[in-house]
Amino acid sequence: MPKSPRKRALTSPHDALFQWTFSQREHAIGLLKAALPPEVVAAVRWSTLRIEKGSFVDRALRSRHSDLVLSARMGAGRIYFYAIIEHQRDVEALMVFRMGLYMMRLWERLTRDQPGLTELPPIMPVLVHHSDTGWTAARAFQDIVAARGPARAALLPHIPCFELRLVDVSGGRAGDVVEEALTALGKVVLWCLSVSGDDARLEREIGRIAAALDEVLQAPNGLAALEALLRYLVATHERLSVRKSGGILEKATGPRAQEAVVTALDEIERRGERRGRAQGRAQTLLELLAARFGEVPAEVSARILAANEATLVTWTSRILTAPTPEDVLGDDGQRASPARRPAARKRARRT
Structure with missing residues (x-):
């Protein structure tokens, strides 16, 4: 029986579904393998992945950003993965700056908890994004610093340098990821995030994830996953009734899923x-x-x-x-x- 994902105060349905899913190791591993550079994926000992405690997002922004911190062994030390889900209509131009702040807060905590550190562990920043337009802002921190002209080359060595790993679900499919690395639930969740609030796309494109939904329902915690998915769809498609949302999922999964859908809806x-x-x-x-x-x-x-x-x-x-x-x-x-x-x-x- 898989362990239950960690509990924490949730501020939005996007946060709830993201945390419920990717606080489970197998789904977190799938997301990271899908989003990270192949060289990093090959170097990480995925059997050592663990969910870290704590959030570094400003309280005022928790309705828009939700974070998840994970770590695993890589070489002689650990690598940290700092994942944020951002779900809003507009692209935040300085999101890479906010990510930098959160990474610094994580490093600050690590040095406070481990006062003997002489080197900082690497942190890989991952942004899961959804908006009306898709991601249009800078991914690299150095690209938002206003240094132009001949002096820029001389200034760059003195400017923080890092780049976001982006998972953009705005277009209906998760961009910049290796979809084959995702678990079935991971695929369904990213798709649900991508159609959030768009009732027509939900009904029109539900067949795209039918096979993944079947696999989710066959898993040991399939009923719990189905309830989490339905709860998200009900919360983000308010014009649809609870039963209508359930009927859309049931249509995609077929008659044998009817009992599971009815149980979850009840x-x-x-x-x-x-x-x-x-x-x-x-x-x-x-x-x-x-x-x-x-x-x-x-x-x-x-x-x-x-x-x-x-x-x-x-x-x-x-x-x-x-x-x-x-x-x-x-x-x-x-x-x-x-x-x-x-x-x-x-x-x-x-x-």
């Missing part, structure tokens, strides 16, 4: 209903907190909006007795009741 609808109830409870709790305590702190509001229904029920039950908003959200195991706190303070004074 689970999505159940989760949607639970999420709707939780959102209603969260709004009610926020209104009650504001009525009793005044303006609700941003961190308290964020915790409430992210909580599940059972937790919200517990917090709502505390609203009349808790002395502060923070006490409403206190952990059950650690939160002392108001009546017990004075005794606890007396014991502290005696010690």
